[in-house]
Amino acid sequence: MSLARLAAALPSGCRLVGIIGLIAVVAVVPFAGGTVARSAALLTTIAVGNGPFGISVSGDGKEVYVANSWSQNVSIVDATRNRVRATVGVGQNPQYLLARPDASLVYVSNRDSDTVSIVDAGARAVVATIGAGINPHGLAYNPNTQRLYVNNWGSNDVSVVDVSRNQVVKTLGVGRAPYGAGLNPLTNKLYVANYADNTVTVVDTTTDTVLRTVGVGLTPHDVAVSAGLNCIYVVNTDSNNVSVIDGRTDTVVGTVAVGSRPKFVGLDPRNNRVYVSNFSGDDGTAFDGATLAFVETFPTGSNPRDLAVDTANAQLYVANSGANTVTVLDIGSPPTPTATPTTAATVTATPTPTGSAAPIMYDFEDGTTQGWKAGGAAMTMVRNSAAFAYSGTRSLEAALSNARSNQSGWGYVSAPTTLLPGETIVARVLVPSSAAGGLGAKVFVQDNTWRWFDAGPFTSLQPGIWTELRYTVPTTAATPLKTFGVQFAAQQSGVNWTGVAYVDAVGFGSAQLASPTATPTATTTPTPTTSPTPTATATPSGTPTTTATPTPTGTATTAPTTTPALTATPTSTPTEPATPTATPTETSTPVARSTATDTPSPTSTPSSVPTDTATPTAAPTNPAAPTSTPTSTATPTPTFTETAVSTGTPIEATTPTAVPTETTTPTATPTGTPTPTDTPSETAVPTDTPTESPVPTSIPTTTPTDTAVPTFTPTPTSVPTDTPTATTAPTLTATATSTVTPTPTVVQVVRVRGIELSVQAKGAARDRSYEGQATVSVVDGSAQAVRDAAVNASWALNGNPLSTVQGTTNPQGQVRLSSGTFKGTSGQTLAITITGIVRNGYSFDPTDPNNRASTVIP
Numbered sequence: 001m002s003l004a005r006l007a008a009a010l011p012s013g014c015r016l017v018g019i020i021g022l023i024a025v026v027a028v029v030p031f032a033g034g035t036v037a038r039s040a041a042l043l044t045t046i047a048v049g050n051g052p053f054g055i056s057v058s059g060d061g062k063e064v065y066v067a068n069s070w071s072q073n074v075s076i077v078d079a080t081r082n083r084v085r086a087t088v089g090v091g092q093n094p095q096y097l098l099a100r101p102d103a104s105l106v107y108v109s110n111r112d113s114d115t116v117s118i119v120d121a122g123a124r125a126v127v128a129t130i131g132a133g134i135n136p137h138g139l140a141y142n143p144n145t146q147r148l149y150v151n152n153w154g155s156n157d158v159s160v161v162d163v164s165r166n167q168v169v170k171t172l173g174v175g176r177a178p179y180g181a182g183l184n185p186l187t188n189k190l191y192v193a194n195y196a197d198n199t200v201t202v203v204d205t206t207t208d209t210v211l212r213t214v215g216v217g218l219t220p221h222d223v224a225v226s227a228g229l230n231c232i233y234v235v236n237t238d239s240n241n242v243s244v245i246d247g248r249t250d251t252v253v254g255t256v257a258v259g260s261r262p263k264f265v266g267l268d269p270r271n272n273r274v275y276v277s278n279f280s281g282d283d284g285t286a287f288d289g290a291t292l293a294f295v296e297t298f299p300t301g302s303n304p305r306d307l308a309v310d311t312a313n314a315q316l317y318v319a320n321s322g323a324n325t326v327t328v329l330d331i332g333s334p335p336t337p338t339a340t341p342t343t344a345a346t347v348t349a350t351p352t353p354t355g356s357a358a359p360i361m362y363d364f365e366d367g368t369t370q371g372w373k374a375g376g377a378a379m380t381m382v383r384n385s386a387a388f389a390y391s392g393t394r395s396l397e398a399a400l401s402n403a404r405s406n407q408s409g410w411g412y413v414s415a416p417t418t419l420l421p422g423e424t425i426v427a428r429v430l431v432p433s434s435a436a437g438g439l440g441a442k443v444f445v446q447d448n449t450w451r452w453f454d455a456g457p458f459t460s461l462q463p464g465i466w467t468e469l470r471y472t473v474p475t476t477a478a479t480p481l482k483t484f485g486v487q488f489a490a491q492q493s494g495v496n497w498t499g500v501a502y503v504d505a506v507g508f509g510s511a512q513l514a515s516p517t518a519t520p521t522a523t524t525t526p527t528p529t530t531s532p533t534p535t536a537t538a539t540p541s542g543t544p545t546t547t548a549t550p551t552p553t554g555t556a557t558t559a560p561t562t563t564p565a566l567t568a569t570p571t572s573t574p575t576e577p578a579t580p581t582a583t584p585t586e587t588s589t590p591v592a593r594s595t596a597t598d599t600p601s602p603t604s605t606p607s608s609v610p611t612d613t614a615t616p617t618a619a620p621t622n623p624a625a626p627t628s629t630p631t632s633t634a635t636p637t638p639t640f641t642e643t644a645v646s647t648g649t650p651i652e653a654t655t656p657t658a659v660p661t662e663t664t665t666p667t668a669t670p671t672g673t674p675t676p677t678d679t680p681s682e683t684a685v686p687t688d689t690p691t692e693s694p695v696p697t698s699i700p701t702t703t704p705t706d707t708a709v710p711t712f713t714p715t716p717t718s719v720p721t722d723t724p725t726a727t728t729a730p731t732l733t734a735t736a737t738s739t740v741t742p743t744p745t746v747v748q749v750v751r752v753r754g755i756e757l758s759v760q761a762k763g764a765a766r767d768r769s770y771e772g773q774a775t776v777s778v779v780d781g782s783a784q785a786v787r788d789a790a791v792n793a794s795w796a797l798n799g800n801p802l803s804t805v806q807g808t809t810n811p812q813g814q815v816r817l818s819s820g821t822f823k824g825t826s827g828q829t830l831a832i833t834i835t836g837i838v839r840n841g842y843s844f845d846p847t848d849p850n851n852r853a854s855t856v857i858p
Helices: 003-009
Strands: 041-047 052-057 063-068 073-078 083-089 094-099 105-110 115-120 125-131 136-142 147-152 157-162 167-173 178-184 189-194 199-204 209-215 220-226 231-236 241-246 251-257 262-268 273-278 283-288 294-299 304-310 315-320 325-330 360-362 373-375 379-385 395-403 409-414 423-430 439-446 452-454 467-472 483-490 497-510 642-645 748-761 769-779 790-797 800-808 814-823 829-838 842-844 852-856
Touching (some): 041 083, 052 325, 063 094, 083 125, 105 147, 157 178, 189 220, 199 220, 220 262, 231 262, 273 304, 294 325, 439 467, 483 497, 748 852, 790 814
Parallel strands (some): 052 094, 748 842
Antiparallel strands (some): 105 115, 157 167, 178 189, 231 241, 315 325, 373 379, 395 497, 439 483, 790 800
16 A cells, blocks of 8 residues: 555544554664755853743743753743743742743642643733642643643642633643643643653543543653644653654554753644654754654753743744753744835746636645645644545645734745746635634745745635635745745734634746746746747747747647747656645755764773783782672692683772671682781771681782683792781782782763652642652763763761662663651651762762752742
């Protein structure tokens, strides 16, 4: 079955190009490179409050709102000047933030206050506070039902709020620790990420009932929804990937690998580009939401969290909790046109159309969108539809939400290479008779330098009547053209238009075909109405290109009465392009992404120590006492080879706390008792004395490792002690000594990358008990995750110690530490301090400012 037929069979499902939702899991490894349409370029960085967490953009793109979790306030940022305009105090530890698109209201979830603050952005003040469940986090809003959904992390439920009354009208039980949420207003489905269950709960918001539960990756954190594709993207923090759910079947149909500890996800609905913030990677990953193909890695600040896409200004905002900043990036999408281009037409006079100016290229009869996409703040989706048709049986349905005179939406497609300056684009557009009036439309073009050209004023659409739109591409447009399409906006100021419009029978051809009232210029090449295949000697059936201006004998669509002489052989066959059945290939130049940074060069000496094969002649000279005493598994004698095995690697730069006892018994007892003739001097003194029955007659010539066994053949006449000295060797009853100095072990400092600390209520509301949890990230000097490391931490409540815990890091370098259940009072401070990280060859940096965190008990 073809891809187009598969897509037609799933009209409302997740349209993943190449997989369509019938493949169970598709793993896409992003770091192998990819085609970059246009990079996310860093514009600026804005300083905000402490611990920025949630972020959202106003519907008109003029303001950005940031929830500062540690400052207990919201920063209101002027998006045109990229600076903080005002600060509004909210509840304790604000987390998620949602700007309502149809009002000037901003909703803020206050985790430690168990409330939601409603901020009037215009008044710069909190106008209402709504009580929620325990530890509210993610927010979602359905404009169709006027209801707000609040994920309560501590009580494992979702509060349903009627925003007209600002009251909780229902509570829905979901999975454990619900974090982020996303909502599709076209299907009225809510998707809740259950952090502790590794699942997503699907809710029908028309009835506010739970439909089903979908299994995803480890610790799902945030959700983004593409209404047009009906795809749901779920960020899995401990899996370092994104699960893709088909909204039609609510099943996982794809998995995309991203960076280290991804936290939040955002979506640009105009091109279905998905942006993910990588908390421990201090960067972000972008991929195509339709093909799941890697696009690029983009810059952020330290510990990035929530991100928001401003479609009006084509910018991406990222809240950096570790840097107390917001990163602003240009995501390379076309700006909304604000003026009519002044480019001259390609003919000397304006033609008077008498019919279609071009053959139809996009008729949507194959059941797909033929590569068309949704763009603009007011366009929520495009899809193939059989509800209306200009010709045939199908058309392109474009869904609009709150289209205004200054907030438009557009359907667009990548421009074929056959679309050139001078061509006239024709499209037919319909608003159903049941829809409200007041919607306008026009054709636009984007050239190779990102310039936007359009047909000028919007043409008013009369409900129930197909309207023909025309536009001739200016000669000044740089080729190859990038996109073209149809733009929609409300005709009157202050009017919001919501509904669907239909586009059909889109094509383009030469402006000559529009029956011009004047002779075309000599530089314009007429295009025949038929599709001849001219050769150097054949006579074309249409109007050919000549060296002089042809004089038509009839209309511009009539073949000439005589055969003009050809002065050049056509370089290509001007046949009519076939209707595309798949998304046009991106015309930008692919940019290969280097993978050199994926495998950093080591910055320290390898942990293994080469085996020394030299014959020892003197006792080893150690700069400090080792942390363990090498043990012997064989009894050395003067006549055969001794084999010694170490049970641990001495770390030369640290003072031992104890000397391990001998763990093996020699197979024979050496004769004589060694008696040192002088007192060895040491710079470090072990806390106890090793216990040993026999004393080996020799010692290893190098620092032994756990895997290498030093082999040598000494000729000792006496036995040295097992405790090496710092400067001299003890005098023994034998005369043979070793002169080889062991290679010192390189100690690499590791550090805490970040701590996420939270308190979860365990007891009843009147007599609450709590459990403190912290997720710690550990990296080495090259910012690589450190696995299998024992992390030691201590907990305290209002400065009084609670307990000491230890955990082992996973392959991603994270460990979750819990202090257990304890009693506390609202307002008390719970704190955790990382006291050490134990791993062979690594040392903890106690000066790391990230090794402690605290939070206030709600």
